[in-house]
Amino acid sequence: MAHDVTRRHLLGGIAATTLSSPALLGPGRTAGTLPPLPDVPTADAVLLRDGDTRFERYQKAFNARTILRPQLRAVCRTARSIGALVDWCRDHDLPFALRSGGHCFEGFSQSDSVVIDTRMLDQVAIDAATRTATVGAGASLGAVYLKAGAQGLALVAGSCPTIGVSGHVLGGGYGHLARPLGLASDNLIAVDLIDPEGRQIRADAQENSDLFWACRGGGGGSFGAATGYRLQLHAVSDVLVFHMAWRHLSPDGAATIMADWQSWAPRAPDSINATLVVMRDPAGGGLRLQCSGQSIGSLGQLRRELKILSSSPTILPMSHLSAVKLLAGRDGFRYTSGPMKGKSDCVLAPLSHDVLATLMHEINARKTVSLICDPYGGAIARMAADATAFPYRAAAYCIEYISEWTDPTDTKRRLQDMADVYAAMRPHVSGAAYVNYCDVDLTDWQRAYWGPNLGRLKQIKAAFDPGNVFRHAQSVPVG
Secondary structure, eight states, X not given: OHHHHXXXXXXXXXXXXXXXXXXXXXXXXXXXXXXXXXXXOTTTEEEEEBTBTTGGGGTOOSBGGGOOOOSEEEEESSHHHHHHHHHHHHHTTOOEEEESSOOOTTOTTOOSSEEEEOTTOOOEEEETTTTXXXXXXXXXXXXXXXXXXXXXXXXXXXXXXXXXXXXXXXXXXXXXXXXXXXXXXXXXXEXXXXXXXXXXXXXXXXXXXXXXXXXXXXXXXXXXXXXXXXXXXXXXXXXXXEEEEEEEEOHHHHHHHHHHHHHHGGGSOTTEEEEEEEEEOTTTSSEEEEEEEEESSOHXXXXXXXXXXXXXXXXXXXXXXXXXXXXXXXXXXXOOOBOEEEEEEEESSXXXXXXHXXXXXXXHHHOSOEEEEEEOOTHHHHSOTTSSSXXXXXXXXXXXXEEEOSOGGGHHHHHHHHHHHHHHHGGGSXXXXXXXXXXXXXXXXXXXXXXXXXXHHHHHHHHHOTTOOSOOTTSOOOO
């Protein structure tokens, strides 16, 4: 069952899933000879050039398709060193990227110039009395899960433990506790940042409140270099993990199951989170669908609800931390890297059976693209669309289109298959997209990611960073 319910490997045999803070692109010096390096104590940061024996240790990233080799990787241990690197890059007009978890779908945490790498800021401190975590910008979700879980507490975040806290939280952050307890960004209490002048500042509900609003869904890399977070934890002890699967389906049969799922999952009791995966069946042809997730409610309630989709679901009671480890799948807490491409649609209203059948025909024909469908509703929908920068509170669900492969020579075909599946859906969806599943193919990405919240984000950006020091290919623009 572990292989079936994991998010990263829900795709099983098809492929042989954050976002960290993105890269700085646009106007600025191109790659060339760097100016004299900043005078940063080695206790604060290690400055690595290509050729240093330690350089390769930090090169790996989730999407191998977008990895770049920087002229300088500054592995920072302190907020002070990050400020010094920001000052140096700004003064010399150097493009730079901010790297934490390195799971950015389009490699915005990569640069061929300078990378400010925060992975050494990985401290995690749990305060059981206040149910809070104080977390460095380079920490992974898994590190927080383990330390919080040891004290009977749960982090509200995604199912892949190697994802960095930074990009995940700043873009929203969906996970199996989202429907009962909100997005990761909804559980953000405060964020510490380096501003465009290299100064250390804090944003929370009282101090720099507009900036705090922007940091809950505005995405990474637009509003400073994050150095740490204070996150709300929750007392979640035991959960129920469940799983259902259907194999060798025709496109029409698969569409019927997805129609039932989309009618139920976003409106299910808040305690239940049920993710639907659609893929080409690797054994025997046709389509395979699987619905899995977890509940923090009662066993009786879960059994009654799951009867809508299946009369014989698998249900396993376990501790929350055990569920985290199970849902992490066969790679567990091991960081993986390979070529991939992702896209998304925030589905604002249920799709018709005919539209779902079209989607299933495309997945069946292309074979290389799979879908991960995450239901919204619950606590996500209880907040107003403008309460934070994350705009799609009222959406029914989010479709993540994903393709992962091992052979780099397969890239062209994979990208074309993805483009074809995505194009087939354009007449039927709004164009709304999830910023943590960034996509460089989007033409109107600003509206796609932030919808009605774009105007306020631009205002905050212009006030906080008028010189656009923190920018990348899809960062919030100044105007």
